[in-house]
């Protein structure tokens with residue numbers, strides 16, 4: 318399937334020297350919705366853009382894209398996490414099944430392990446395969462993995478991983494978790510227990526909760542973010558599968574609706590397909606670069 322990005326849509330929209338009439342703004346609104354901005358946000362944006370264009374006599378593509386960028390920009394945040402040497406830090410990876418939590422935990426381990434000792438915690442004890450998956454990543458990356466038996470209490474895995482890091486003089490625990498939402502109440506209770514343990518075992522100010530969101534799931538991601546944010550409080554998002562979609566407006570929606578910034582972006586299945594979120598680059602790709 319061909320990628321249809323908002324940037325391309327905007328380019329097409331301005332390609333035919335169109336008048337800035339109602340049709341134009343309707344098409345612009347459709348483009349923003351297709352880019353995963355959500356219908357309400359898209360309509361609000363287009364509404365204020367329409368007024369500004371009329372008021373300021375703006376009609377060229379670059380100026381309109383610049384106004385859009387100006388409007389969206391405050392909602393998009395970068396987030397960086399630099400664990401301190403000699404301290405016990407914990408990064409908890411949260412999210413529903415299949416979004417890429419385990420893969421992201423491994424990618425993060427590779428990202429951080431040259432900076433600080435890393436221990437992976439196999440706290441998705443719900444599926445035996447998840448423990449094995451993390452162990453395999455650990456072997457390939459030469460990263461230590463703390464795991465318990467299938468079905469064990471995930472918070473005790475996090476506890477033990479934190480103790481292992483402390484015994485080694487500090488470092489970062491990256492904890493994978495289970496994401497089965499079909500048993501939502503149990504999952505949330507379980508996550509809240511992991512959260513309590515992690516908060517008590519990490520050094521002061523050294524605990525972060527990352528929500529992993531699949532960029533291809535669109536506005537569904539916003540509902541996931543709401544659920545996890547309400548249950549345990551999220552610090553930042555990791556946007557995965559960004560290679561498989563040209564949309565990615567979820568980074569804007571989650572920022573606008575929940576104030577959540579983005580820490581990293583996953584762009585493939587390889588360990589190296591991972592980078593800190595770059596807001597300027599993201600906005601360039603999302604809206605298209607100025608052409609003048």
Ligand SMILES: Nc1nc2c(ncn2[C@@H]2O[C@H](COP(=O)(O)OP(=O)(O)O)[C@@H](O)[C@H]2O)c(=O)[nH]1
Pocket residue numbers: 412413414415416417418419420421496557558559560561582583584585586590
């Ligand atoms: N294309 C692509 N695939 C990814 C990315 N991140 C994860 N995946 C794939 O998504 C699938 C589910 O990942 P997994 O880590 O097992 O998800 P989990 O259930 O949340 O732990 C796997 O096939 C991964 O290889 C990414 O950034 N891009």
Ligand SMILES: [Mg+2]
Pocket residue numbers: 418419420441447493
């Ligand atoms: Mg997993």
